[in-house]
Amino acid sequence: MPDFHGEPYIYLAGLTHDSALIAWGAFYFRVKEKNGSYKLLDASDMEPALRETIGRKSTPYGPARVVVYNAAGV
Secondary structure: OOEEEEEEEEEEEEEOOOOEEEEEEEEEEEEOOOOOOEEEOOHHHOOOOOOOOOOOOOOOOOOOOOOOOOOOOO
16 A cells, blocks of 8 residues: 655745745655655545645645744744
8 A cells, every 4th residue: 555745845925025925735745665656646636636726715634823923932
């Protein structure tokens, strides 16, 4: 049975002098045990299959929490 590997990413999608848009997600791979090769999974390969992978209407992968601190750590 194949194993799965998730490779999370985070990036700065937009920036102005007083705001930042931070985006995150993950690429998911199926790992074949025989030769160690990886196959990038498409949204339709996920269970349950995802209809959209980007944007406000996309199906969530699960819960997330974002914590933002200022320079003083507050």
